[in-house]
Amino acid sequence: MLRGLTELSLDSKGRLVIPTRYRDALDRHCEGHLVVTIDIDPSCFLLLYPLPDWEEIERKLVKLPSLNELTRQLQRQMLGYATECDMDGSGRILLPPPLRTFAGLEKSIVMAGQGNKFEIWDASKWNAQRDGWVAARAAGGPLPPELESLSL
Secondary structure (H helix, E strand, O other): OEOOEEEEEOOOOOEEEOOHHHHHHHHHHHOOEEEEEEOOOOOOOEEEEEHHHHHHHHHHHHHOOOOOHHHHHHHHHHHHHOEEEEOOOOOEEEOOHHHHHHHOOOOEEEEEEOEOOEEEEEHHHHHHHHHHHHHHHHOOOOOOHHHHOOOO
8 A cells, every 4th residue: 555755845843744645545544543653773764654554563562572672672662752643634744853853854855655654764864775775786695585486
C-alpha cells in the first residue's frame, strides 16, 4: 500500500502534508491515525506507521525479553519516542520537535514508502545514503541468501 518516493517540505511549524495519493488509503486503513517514531538505524530517520500496523509492532516489542540490553535499547528508542499523530483536514501531520531534531529534519524531506510504513529522511541524508547504496551494489559482492531466489 505505501510505496514510492516523495520529496516534500516541512512548514514552519514542523508539519508535513501527506501526499494526496496516500490519503484515501490511510483514511480507509487507519482513519488518518498514525504513529511516528525513530528508527534504530544509525542513518537517523523517522518511521511513520498507520496506527493498526504500529500496534502490531508495539505488541511484538513489548513481548521481547527486557533483560537483554540490545532489546531494551530497541524498546527504549522505538517505544519511547513513539508519538501518535492524526492527519488534519488538509492531510497534514505534525512531527514533534524531538523527533525532527533526532532525524535532522529542517525543510526538505523525503518520504520513502516501505509497504506498511514510510521512512522520513532529511533529503540531503537520503541522497547521500542512496548514492552509497548504489556504489556498494556497483562494487559487487554476493547477494544475501534471502535475495538469491528473488526474480525481478
